[in-house]
Amino acid sequence: MSPDKASDARNIDLGPGKEFDIVRILLSEWGKSAQRIGDDAAIVEVPRGEKLVITTDTSVDGVHFRHEWLNHFEIGYRATAAALSDLAAMAARPLGIVIALTLPEADRVEARALATGIREGASAVLCPIVGGDLSSGKILSLTITALGSVAQPLSRAGAKAGQRVYVTGSLGGPAAAVRAWQAGKEPTERDRARFANPVPRIEPAVGLAQRGATSAIDISDGLIADLGHVAAASNVCIEIDVDRIPHVDGVSSLQAANSGEEYEIVATAPAIDTEAFAAEFGLALTEIGRVVAGSSGVELMKDGKKISAPPGFDHFRDK
Amino acid sequence: MSPDKASDARNIDLGPGKEFDIVRILLSEWGKSAQRIGDDAAIVEVPRGEKLVITTDTSVDGVHFRHEWLNHFEIGYRATAAALSDLAAMAARPLGIVIALTLPEADRVEARALATGIREGASAVLCPIVGGDLSSGKILSLTITALGSVAQPLSRAGAKAGQRVYVTGSLGGPAAAVRAWQAGKEPTERDRARFANPVPRIEPAVGLAQRGATSAIDISDGLIADLGHVAAASNVCIEIDVDRIPHVDGVSSLQAANSGEEYEIVATAPAIDTEAFAAEFGLALTEIGRVVAGSSGVELMKDGKKISAPPGFDHFRDK
Numbered sequence: 001m002s003p004d005k006a007s008d009a010r011n012i013d014l015g016p017g018k019e020f021d022i023v024r025i026l027l028s029e030w031g032k033s034a035q036r037i038g039d040d041a042a043i044v045e046v047p048r049g050e051k052l053v054i055t056t057d058t059s060v061d062g063v064h065f066r067h068e069w070l071n072h073f074e075i076g077y078r079a080t081a082a083a084l085s086d087l088a089a090m091a092a093r094p095l096g097i098v099i100a101l102t103l104p105e106a107d108r109v110e111a112r113a114l115a116t117g118i119r120e121g122a123s124a125v126l127c128p129i130v131g132g133d134l135s136s137g138k139i140l141s142l143t144i145t146a147l148g149s150v151a152q153p154l155s156r157a158g159a160k161a162g163q164r165v166y167v168t169g170s171l172g173g174p175a176a177a178v179r180a181w182q183a184g185k186e187p188t189e190r191d192r193a194r195f196a197n198p199v200p201r202i203e204p205a206v207g208l209a210q211r212g213a214t215s216a217i218d219i220s221d222g223l224i225a226d227l228g229h230v231a232a233a234s235n236v237c238i239e240i241d242v243d244r245i246p247h248v249d250g251v252s253s254l255q256a257a258n259s260g261e262e263y264e265i266v267a268t269a270p271a272i273d274t275e276a277f278a279a280e281f282g283l284a285l286t287e288i289g290r291v292v293a294g295s296s297g298v299e300l301m302k303d304g305k306k307i308s309a310p311p312g313f314d315h316f317r318d319k
Numbered sequence: 320m321s322p323d324k325a326s327d328a329r330n331i332d333l334g335p336g337k338e339f340d341i342v343r344i345l346l347s348e349w350g351k352s353a354q355r356i357g358d359d360a361a362i363v364e365v366p367r368g369e370k371l372v373i374t375t376d377t378s379v380d381g382v383h384f385r386h387e388w389l390n391h392f393e394i395g396y397r398a399t400a401a402a403l404s405d406l407a408a409m410a411a412r413p414l415g416i417v418i419a420l421t422l423p424e425a426d427r428v429e430a431r432a433l434a435t436g437i438r439e440g441a442s443a444v445l446c447p448i449v450g451g452d453l454s455s456g457k458i459l460s461l462t463i464t465a466l467g468s469v470a471q472p473l474s475r476a477g478a479k480a481g482q483r484v485y486v487t488g489s490l491g492g493p494a495a496a497v498r499a500w501q502a503g504k505e506p507t508e509r510d511r512a513r514f515a516n517p518v519p520r521i522e523p524a525v526g527l528a529q530r531g532a533t534s535a536i537d538i539s540d541g542l543i544a545d546l547g548h549v550a551a552a553s554n555v556c557i558e559i560d561v562d563r564i565p566h567v568d569g570v571s572s573l574q575a576a577n578s579g580e581e582y583e584i585v586a587t588a589p590a591i592d593t594e595a596f597a598a599e600f601g602l603a604l605t606e607i608g609r610v611v612a613g614s615s616g617v618e619l620m621k622d623g624k625k626i627s628a629p630p631g632f633d634h635f636r637d638k
Contacts, residue, residue: 039475039476039552040405040406040408040475040536040537041372041373041405041406041409041411041465041467041472042373042374043371043372043373043409043472044371044372045370045371046371051362051364052362052364052365052466053360053362054360054361054362054415054417054449055359055360055450055452056417056418056419056450056451056462056464057419058419058421058452058462060421060454060455060456062456063456064454086359086360087360089359089360090360090362096373098373098464099375100375100376100377100462100464102377102379102460131374132375133374133377133462135377135379135382137382139457141456141460143419143452143464145375145419145462147371147373148360153360156358217359233358
């Protein structure tokens with residue numbers, strides 16, 4: 001279903017019960033963004049000639065965000081944007097999201113704010129909300145599954161020696177925001193917004209694919225860690241020039257290289273006119289390195305020499 | 320991707336890190352059931368002429384199951400079967416599942432058993448595992464999103480006055496198992512299996528659609544509560560003859576009528592030869608009532624008279 005058909009789609013009447021009262025709050029907040037929610041499963045049409053792309057992403061209170069850092073609008077927005085960002089990594093455009101929400105008693109008064117955040121995160125890339133599941137539980141958790149489609153998906157496995165490495169936007173804001181919160185301070189508005197309100201880079205990623213990109217990933221674990229996945233999947237060596245990594249003020253290049261939850265796109269491609277790209281999408285594109293033959297991995301370079309790479313963010317890393 | 324293509328599908332090499340070590344355990348356990356896992360999103364082909372059907376379902380420790388009741392194989396199996404059951408409710412056949420797993424430290428040693436259970440739940444209906452997301456967290460939680468396809472989906476909204484109401488299988492086992500556990504006893508093997516190892520009724524549901532069913536729902540909240548959703552969505556009155564509800568030994572008809580997590584299918588259809596159906600699918604089909612005009616709702620009938628209906632299971636019901 002395309003977003004402009006939203007007004008034709010009717011949501012099914014729900015039975016009685018408190019669980020459904022909360023669903024009704026969510027639906028009233030989603031308005032025309034919600035389509036035919038209430039059946040056992042949602043129905044989605046995949047455009048002819050395109051492949052279905054599907055990705056699922058969980059945000060757990062205390063792991064991916066903290067209650068004390070974000071309000072419920074931001075929690076809903078960010079979880080939605082994070083899931084949709086994985087579609088951008090495949091250069092797919094969104095068809096819909098389904099939302100599995102575990103809502104503790106204490107968060108029920110914030111159901112409406114959560115719903116508004118989810119709606120805005122989806123609307124930012126013209127994505128309808130097509131279904132969901134609501135559970136009680138002790139810890140707030142959102143699992144957003146995003147559906148998209150594309151004729152020729154980008155993969156992590158497509159990087160080829162001789163290509164250049166490009167990244168969208170400017171890195172380090174989310175890490176700076178988390179550092180401020182952890183130090184008991186309020187982050188700058190700019191860093192906070194980069195953490196709380198990322199925009200999935202759908203159209204820029206489609207633009208990269210149109211310019212010949214053959215691999216891409218969205219930066220969720222950190223630039224270096226995510227490029228490690230591309231290098232492993234493609235069996236290539238990726239050299240990154242540390243001094244060319246675009247970063248926000250107050251953050252070093254190395255901090256930017258390890259900042260997670262960025263939701264920018266890093267891609268490998270033949271030479272791209274970065275200025276024309278920036279003009280078309282209103283978003284910086286920076287060449288930061290190259291793909292070379294050699295043993296699979298990422299090498300950080302400074303003044304033409306290799307330096308050692310610190311590890312990226314890993315949820316299961318030893319403390 | 321059809322299951323028999325599994326051997327052609329290659330999973331992408333993953334980068335280093337403890338999170339990926341657990342993913343590697345899951346993948347080794349899934350074997351050929353897992354297809355191309357490791358990219359940002361999974362790619363699934365929808366058969367031409369069919370619609371994509373998608374559903375998401377969360378199982379949270381302490382809400383949908385208890386650690387003390389089920390082993391990790393059963394937790395994985397049951398969460399997977401519960402999600403796939405929603406495809407059966409639409410008469411859709413599965414194309415794949417994606418799994419968002421929140422795995423606490425204490426459950427990490429059981430990752431392999433969880434994975435085996437998920438694989439067996441999916442294999443029971445020939446469904447491949449196409450993607451996932453792994454998070455740490457304090458409470459074990461599985462959100463399974465199931466994708467399926469069908470030319471003409473069944474809906475909750477299709478019940479029509481004049482139709483009959485049919486239910487598959489025999490109800491009450493899960494409720495009896497939970498009652499036993501709550502009383503500190505071990506349930507019978509049969510009741511325990513009905514709770515721990517439900518089989519999604521995919522082929523029987525397709526068979527019901529082929530026999531003219533126009534509405535269906537899977538019994539997750541309880542027969543009466545779920546028929547309430549059908550009645551509300553279809554704007555009809557559904558009369559159920561209590562004494563005809565098929566139930567396991569040691570459970571009353573009313574207990575069976577309110578037993579949740581059954582994952583049997585209740586459908587409205589013209590007259591069906593239930594004996595021929597049972598012979599074809601190896602599963603009982605019982606006529607239990609009828610759809611009539613009148614105000615939307617469910618009426619329980621005994622000896623031709625209305626009796627009052629107790630409420631079904633509702634996660635958010637007041638204690």
